[in-house]
Amino acid sequence: MSSPTGQPARRLLRRMPADTLTPLAALLRLRQDQPQSPAFLFESAGSDLEQARYSFLGLNPSEVLTLSKGVLSLAQNGTQTVLEGPPLELLKARLEQDLLPPDPEFPPFCGGYVGYLGYDIVSQLEAVPPPQVPSPLPDACVMRLDRVLVFDHLKRQILLLAHLPADASPTDEAVALAELDQLQHRLRTPVAAEALLVLPEPGEIPELSGGMGQAAYCAKVETLKQAIHEGEIFQAVLAEQFRAPYAGEGFNLYRVLRSLNPSPYLFYLDTGNEVLLGASPELLLKSDGHRIATCPIAGTRRRGRTRAEDRQLAEEMQHDEKERAEHLMLVDLGRNDLGRVAKPGSVEVSRYLDIEYFSHVMHLVSLVEAELDSGKTSLDALLACFPAGTLSGAPKIRAMQLLAELEPVGRGWYGGAVFYHGFDGQLDACITIRSLAIKDGEAILQAGAGIVADSVPELEYKEVRNKARVMFQTLQLAQMAERAAQEAQA
Structure with a gap:
């Protein structure tokens, strides 16, 4: 200007x-x-x-x-x-x-x-x-x-x-x-x-303190599952917060x-x-x-110890009906979100159910793109x-x-x-x-788990704590x- x-x-x-x-x-x-x-x-x-x-x-x-x-x-x-x-x-x-x-x-x-x-x-x-x-x-x-x-x-x-x-x-x-x-x-x-900073060898991942606790978290998972069974929602991500001193x-x-x-x-x-x-x-x-994009990630597996195991785990995830259904739901949500600001008819899914590899895990990934509408x-x-x-x-x-x-x-x-x-x-x-x-x-720090109709509360709580413990290990190191x-x- x-x-x-x-x-x-x-x-x-x-x-x-x-x-x-x-x-x-x-x-x-x-x-x-x-x-x-x-x-x-x-x-x-x-x-x-x-x-x-x-x-x-x-x-x-x-x-x-x-x-x-x-x-x-x-x-x-x-x-x-x-x-x-x-x-x-x-x-x-x-x-x-x-x-x-x-x-x-x-x-x-x-x-x-x-x-x-x-x-x-x-x-x-x-x-x-x-x-x-x-x-x-x-x-x-x-x-x-x-x-x-x-x-x-x-x-x-x-x-x-x-x-x-x-x-x-x-x-x-x-x-x-x-x-x-x-x-x-x-x-x-x-x-x-x-x-200069020399990283020590990772030790045992510390236990966590804080948060609402397993009993309260599991009870809230059951509340969300009830809402799912009653048709209010299909999924929700319930999060926990943890704190630790750090100077x-x-x-x-x-x-x-x-x-x-x-x-x-x-x-x-x-x-x-x-x-x-x-x-x-x-x-x-x-x-x-002019062009906008969002990239839903849903579906996770650990990395394999070998390339062959990597391929096996990736194929298993791509054919997992539960993972596919959850992923499709989030892709549709991404399409709807972009549709609010996109030129009519321009929203497209240009990648679907691709595998992306990260240092410790692999994910199912899709790419949703659109043209930004005039005035947006x-x-x-x-x-x-x-x-x-x-x-x-x-x-x-x-x-x-x-x-x-x-x-x-x-x-x-x-x-x-x-x-x-x-x-x-x-x-x-x-x-x-x-x-x-x-x-x-x-x-x-915070971590959450995606709650769906067949979620097992104790396993969801374990997932949250495992995610948080990795971040706590970063603090420790x-x-x-x-x-x-x-x-x-x-």
């Missing part, structure tokens, strides 16, 4: 080789002299070469938007302002102002907004009651990054990008170029020795998690008030401003799909209403979305699972690695 003087918003660019520098090392170098600065890092360990081509990182956001208790506040230039009006509409308008046209010569994200939308904002979108006890985290937090680094792993180079708004002056441009030069200089400064560095915890569980969506978000990190396998919504935006599409059916249930609204009655604590970030929304309107959002948050010296690093420095 142009300013009144006709000067358009634009990007400034510096390039440097990335043959010896990783995204992890880059963020460590940039934060050496400002370790408390809000920052983000998005990576991918997916098998899709296009998906895994880029890593994005940045720090020192120019503004932070926080939605909490129905109020949207803006932190900018050291001041905090409450924005008056419907919070989600205000947030959407802020992210969509002064959009640039996409440029195919640039990566899909060259600066813009990064953050999370928590599951509990559904009470502002649909007829779903708010949680009985709110999450300690905000309902949403989004940071504006005018300076970002993009690692192009295909070309082995780093792009240092600065966004200049339409009203930028020549002085603003000179300042931005100087900042890019300074970033280049800091990237050439080696990481301090104490930043370590959130970034070290992320480093451990990405090593243990490489995934298509690896994310680290430090908002200045809390840290959110995760290794999600699942796309919620992707948009280039990437954020319209994200909110139309929010939250994912794979983390709520079907029919979605009734399932969420029942979950609001049964889950004792707000989900917060869990089951929501972590995303970027570029200054050009491109968007990529993953479902916030296999993740945890750190706030006030405490790690908070990170603490052990930090202690070892401290002892080595002593």
Whole structure:
């Protein structure tokens, strides 16, 4: 968009080789002299070469938007302002102002907004009651990054990008170029020795504490099964929340998690008030401003010990009638969600019941795509799909209403979305699972199980605890690695 003087918003660019520098090392170098600065890092360990081509990182956001208790506040230039009006509409308008046209010569994200939308904002979108006890985290937090680094792993180079708004002056441009030069200089400064982290061998996975407990969880599974038998819903995802003390560095915890569980969506978000990190396998919504896509995942098997066993388990899963029925239900839900913002007749299932392999498990995956309708935006599409059916249930609204009655604590970030929304309107959002948050010296994590008509309550509870225990092991290993690093420095 142009300013009144006709000067358009634009990007400034510096390039440097990335043959010896990783995204992890880059963020460590940039934060050496400002370790408390809000920052983000998005990576991918997916098998899709296009998906895994880029890593994005940045720090020192120019503004932070926080939605909490129905109020949207803006932190900018050291001041905090409450924005008056419907919070989600205000947030959407802020992210969509002064959009640039996409440029195919640039990566899909060259600066813009990064953050999370928590599951509990559904009470502002649909007829779903708010949680009985709110999450300690905000309902949403989004940071504006005018300076970002993009690692192009295909070309082995780093792009240092600065966004200049339409009203930028020549002085603003000179300042931005100087900042890019300074970033280049800091990237050439080696990481301090104490930043090195050696992972110990995994020990016994710790037992969990907290949560509603097996008896209460199983009783709520029976309540959902009764609703299924009465025809109210077909499925619902019942979640548990666990907490543990954690006084370590959130970034070290992320480093451990990405090593243990490489995934298509690896994310680290430090908002200045809390840290959110995760290794999600699942796309919620992707948009280039014209074409939109969602990717339902339902159906899971462990990885085989050999290639032959891998193939056997994959074939077994593809022919499992229960897995197929649940998957089809969620594909239909994805089609309906995209249909709310798509051009009539454009919704299509371009992949169906494919097998995707991850580090520890394999999943049944489908891809639903559509053309974005005129007058609709990437954020319209994200909110139309929010939250994912794979983390709520079907029919979605009734399932969420029942979950609001049964889950004792707000989900917060869990089951929501972590995303970027570029200054050009491109968007990529993953479902916030296999993740945890750190706030006030405490790690908070959640896990859920999909409840269907023939669910066995005790087995569903075991599944939830097993998912959570893996995340607790990440906490344990990170603490052990930090202690070892401290002892080595002593």
